[in-house]
Amino acid sequence: MWNEETLNAMLSEPSEKLIADMARLEGDIMILGAGGKMGPTLSVMAKRASGAAGKNRHVYAVSRFSDPCAAELLRREGVEMLPVDLNDENQLANLPKAPNIVYMLGKKFGTSGNAGDTWHTNVVMPGMITRRLGAVNYVVFSTGNVYPFTDPALGGCHEEDSPAPVGEYAMSTWGRERVFEYAARNYGAKVLLFRLNYAIDLRYGVLLDLAEQVLNGRPIRLDVPRFNCVWQRYANEAALRSLLHVSTEVERLNVTGPEAGVTRDVARKLAAELGREVTFEGGEGEKAMLMNPAKCMDWFGKPDKSLDDLIHMQAEWLKAGGRRLGKPTHFEETEGKF
Ligand SMILES: NC(=O)c1ccc[n+]([C@@H]2O[C@H](COP(=O)([O-])OP(=O)(O)OC[C@H]3O[C@@H](n4cnc5c(N)ncnc54)[C@H](OP(=O)(O)O)[C@@H]3O)[C@@H](O)[C@H]2O)c1
Known part of the structure; x- marks a missing residue:
């Protein structure tokens, strides 16, 4: 059952609610930074949902496409x-006109040692792009x-x-948010800031990080005692549905699953599924980077996979x-050094 084709199909499957929203949404959709970890299945979902809604719209996936697997899908x-x-x-000047933008561009890893690059990607480029695109809708x-x-x-x-x-990575992402606030105020852009942590796709993600440590017999640090995560299908869908919630007042939305993972418990469950032993090192930290997703649950309902489902799927x-x-993901990082 588990192969790349079925996984991509699952991650891009639109629900009836998304299809209904895609019928209400006016105009084309352009996904910027579509060639990364989430963009390919999100782009395919936008196309599938728009087709099912009977909408004859363009879904443009914009990226350099350095990952051939993403391009192939x-x-x-x-x-x-x-x-x-x-x-x-x-090249920016030649982008087609599309009123609905999903903005996925970003840089995190390699910030330590080359922070200038991260600030450029996360703050300067949003400035260039928002100035060029003007009064459009952004998730x-x-x-x-x-x-x-x-x-x-x-x-x-x-x-x-x-x-x-x-x-610095985290600071630059706040900077990115501020640039979009500027675009809303000065260019008439409608914006929703989609604060996500952490998508579970099975090929990457917090559960894979923990499972790999278990498989390699490495002790698991507990400095970060809990973490947020969410099935990537749900995150993809929430992003597309958020196109109907953008505002010149700038909306903010925490996007994650309703159950925060307890690092120790999740590692034990993964170890049991994988038939391995798990060991821990260090004391349990007292603080964690956690979001409350109540507003997202209220708008879009609960994810279709529970944390236990995801643990099982990751092991399978x-x-x-x-x-x-x-x-x-380096979710266990407590000093913000990526
Ligand atoms: N995945 C998660 O769990 C998670 C959690 C929190 C936040 N986020 C944020 O959500 C966004 C999407 O996540 P992701 O995991 O898909 O990110 P990602 O893997 O970093 O994808 C972003 C893509 O943007 C493209 N890009 C970068 N510079 C570009 C340029 N100059 N021109 C055109 N395209 C460019 C790159 O693809 P090409 O090489 O093809 O250009 C890159 O792979 C990111 O901003 C990420 O930081 C993700």
Whole structure:
């Protein structure tokens, strides 16, 4: 049952609610940074949902397409691929007009040692792109890293809580949010800041990170005692449905699953599924980067997979020899150094 084709099909499957929303949405959709870990299945979902809604719209996937697997999926599914370096003003000038933008561009890893690159991608490029595109609708992928670490007993940060990003990557993502606020105020853009942590796709994600440590017999650090995660199908769908919630007042939405994972318990469950022993090192930290997703649950309902479902699926994926992207989340990082 577990192969790449079925996984991509699951991650891009639209629900009836998404199809209804895609029928209401006016105009084409353009996904910027579509060639990364989430963009391919999100783009295919947008195309499938629009087709099922009877909408004859363009879904443009814009990226440099440095990952051939991403490009292959999009090509096979008939998504319109635009190979563009969004850092190039001339190429930016030639983008087609589309009123609905899913903004997925970002840089996290490699910030330590080359922070200038991260600030450029996360802050300067949004400035270039928003100035070029003007009064369009944006769902802007952001992150829970904008929030401070908190006591898990408090139930996670809410959208109206003040950001307090830790480290340069997190600071630059707050900077990205500020640039989109500027675009809303000055260019008439309608914006929703989509604060996501952490998508589970099985080929990467927090559960894979923990499972790999179990399989390699490495002790698991508990500095971060809890973590947020969510099935990537749900995150993809929430992003597309969010296109109907954008506002010049700038909306903010925490996007994650309703159950925060307890690192120790999740590692034990993965070990049991994988038939391995698990060991831990160090004491359990007192704070974690956690979001409260109540608003997202209210708007879009609960994810179709529980945390236990995801743990089981992750173990099955590994037992079936499923591909791993080799892109760890470093969710256990407490000082914001990526
Ligand atoms: N995945 C998660 O769990 C998660 C969690 C929190 C936040 N986020 C944020 O959500 C967004 C999407 O997530 P993701 O995991 O799909 O990110 P990702 O894997 O980093 O994908 C973003 C893609 O943007 C493209 N890009 C970068 N520079 C570009 C340029 N100059 N011109 C055109 N395209 C460019 C890259 O693809 P090409 O090489 O093809 O250009 C890159 O793979 C990111 O901003 C990420 O930080 C993700």
